[in-house]
Amino acid sequence: MWEQVRAEQPRIVAELIAFLRVPNLASDSADIRANAALLIQMLERRGVSARLLESPAGGPPAVFGELRTPGAKRTLVLYAHYDGQPVRAGDWATPPWTPTFRAAPGGLSDPIIQPPADDTIAVDTRLYARSAGDDKSPIVAMLAALDALQRAGARPSVNLKFFFEGEEEAGSPHLEALLREHAALLRGDVWLFGDGPVHVSGRPQVVLGVRGTLDLELTLYGPARALHSGHYGNWAPNPIVELAHLISAMRDREGRVQIPGFYDDVPPPSAAERAAVRTAPQTDDSVRRSLGLHRTEGGGALVGERVLLPALNLRGIAGGTLGVNAIPTEATASIDFRLVPRQRPERVRQQLEAFLRSRGYSVVHGDEAPPAAVERTRLVRLAWGEGYASVRTSPDAPAARRVAALLGAATGTAPVVVPSAGGSLPLDVFRRALDAVPIIVPIVNADNNQHAANENLRLGNFFDGIVVYGVLMGEGEDRPER
């Protein structure tokens, strides 16, 4: 199948570029529906019957496609999401929705190029755009895989369904209602998730779980009006200082969360999980050096140990004004928790709120008015996201073994089997609503800057990914020749 992909490279890349040009914040309804409409066209162009699925709870639509295979008894559902993380345009070297190519490996120091319009595109070429890595390229790869299968004279060996979500980066608040509403339509034997990066070594990987996630904006308050820091400094409590002490009390410098009870629900890795991670290449040292880190938190291996634990990340902090001599009125920390199996978001919420109360704070939520009798410096205002729990499929499960074997055959390399990604997908929602068996097969490069400025895709990963998805759709009947 590799030859079929190579011959079509310029056309495939052109389809990806056209898709990346459409801005895709989940919060921007008009843009997100323009993406969905384009996806419907992309599916129908290939003979896949396609429609929008709306959630009774509102929010962006999902795009659903179905291609029945005569005689097939099993159904593979392919998942990816078409929305992207918010951007701060000023941080990007080139605009986030203007796809831009650069030669590798110098990254942003490489000149902007136009790749050749034939099959000689260099595999190290990088394509910069929001969602180039996360998560539009897997969508285009899935569709190109279907084309390549057909051009190779093969056809899917299973019924195929496509499910493209439109609010994954916003925490999927409307997804569960959508899945329940359309449960009959969405039934499948295995859900194949195309999201996240391949192993940092470049080896293919099968990811059998994800961490759960829970978002929080936490605001502490200082004086009712900003105060001259000279006249009042040393007397009026400073909300930045209070926030720094609170963060330090919540989480140490080794990643250990100090909220009482936080680890009560955290199970140790199973024997099968420990066996799987032992086969992963150890690349921590080179990654650490390339990122300029003189140490890592907790001292353990990234894939083998650290991401099997929960985490508390500070993704942003803001308070006062740099260079203005005042005690500010408030300071806000933006937090994302990463959860492991058995940690329920609602329980983590309770644990943190109990911890805050134990420190003397009065908790208010969202825009709720504070109790009249409570001084503002006693308040902590919390804006919680919905969050979702972690899911893992055992490395011993039959579907897990089958996908790993097919992936190894497709690529000629034993895949890295990862018990859980560090990142999050709302897989728990799929399990609860559809009893789905989720397996993740990522294709994009590990250094794709996903969620950040200058997100990018290495084109070699993209082309290899098309072959991988093609083989998984063909369930091994069609072997690539490379």
Added chain:
Amino acid sequence: MWEQVRAEQPRIVAELIAFLRVPNLASDSADIRANAALLIQMLERRGVSARLLESPAGGPPAVFGELRTPGAKRTLVLYAHYDGQPVRAGDWATPPWTPTFRAAPGGLSDPIIQPPADDTIAVDTRLYARSAGDDKSPIVAMLAALDALQRAGARPSVNLKFFFEGEEEAGSPHLEALLREHAALLRGDVWLFGDGPVHVSGRPQVVLGVRGTLDLELTLYGPARALHSGHYGNWAPNPIVELAHLISAMRDREGRVQIPGFYDDVPPPSAAERAAVRTAPQTDDSVRRSLGLHRTEGGGALVGERVLLPALNLRGIAGGTLGVNAIPTEATASIDFRLVPRQRPERVRQQLEAFLRSRGYSVVHGDEAPPAAVERTRLVRLAWGEGYASVRTSPDAPAARRVAALLGAATGTAPVVVPSAGGSLPLDVFRRALDAVPIIVPIVNADNNQHAANENLRLGNFFDGIVVYGVLMGEGEDRPER
């Protein structure tokens, strides 16, 4: 003299408004020179010979004026500054350089008004604008005081000099060179500083000193590129977490600075200082309640105790992006130290840098390139301001006693004698360059929001302040009748 001021209220207010309309960031050379040119006109209109004084080191000019009094043997120099703090326009209810009146006491909830164009302006009326409190209104009050003296048939009993600085809010980096260059011109027996607010009780006050100040922007670094917080969270060190722990280690929640050696140079208050603060009204509880503070740092009284100690204030913090799931590449804290006598800025710099090195950081300054062999997460980047030391005049000094007596006579109220303001002025520079005896007589309301958004002036304070400056210029020969 009070009657002379009242009759002229509309004209005096109009002059203040015209002055407040001119934007006055020290960093904006064209604007700052427009302010200086206007000041020259305002002085010359009153027969004061006026000129710009440039610093050989560059920077904004000072405005100098001189009015000799035949036969006078003593010289009073009146100081104020015409530059203002930076603004974040979005935080202001009305634009910072569009002076706006509101009735009191509701503050921003009061409607915008036009005060009457006669002598019935309500004393509680507030005028909102950048520098309405800090520090253009004292300048206009000094000039109106001169007018009122003359209209009252009196005249100054001393030679008068005016010195209006243009970079006080920027830390006065060019001031010392300017003072040394023009030292002969600037000689005087007493320097009277019109800056800062009156006591929160509304009582007049004489302030005999200031805290020194030292600014710092401190940046810590995370990974070389922003990382997906799921895939790398719990492994890659997070610069916001590192910064929170560093801030917590530098300063506790009671205002105590934890940098080793920081208090070595801090003297206890003298007997005269302790006696002076005992006479100050205790208003901490009402101020605390009005600001919504459930506690104050360190537990001591604001004027009597806390501002006689040094302080470390967090004026701003920034890192990452609220709501974006990434481990950011850096985080910055913006700090201002407040210093007391004998604490030298250069020594505090050394103490903090030694503290950072003891925690394993490699210190770089400004835009300096880091050592090639040092990983970025080991770096701390420091951008120090020049800073200046604290100055105090003893409450027992003859000039201090005389000003306090005149102020009491002018207002009919015993003034609060404050050994040191919490805020900072570059008085140490005046002492070093000119051997000046500095005494501060503030006039503006304590709740003027100086340095912050919605800075404002209570007009009653302004009118009273004109009388106060008039009496001090007349050195008591002319008593107000109110």
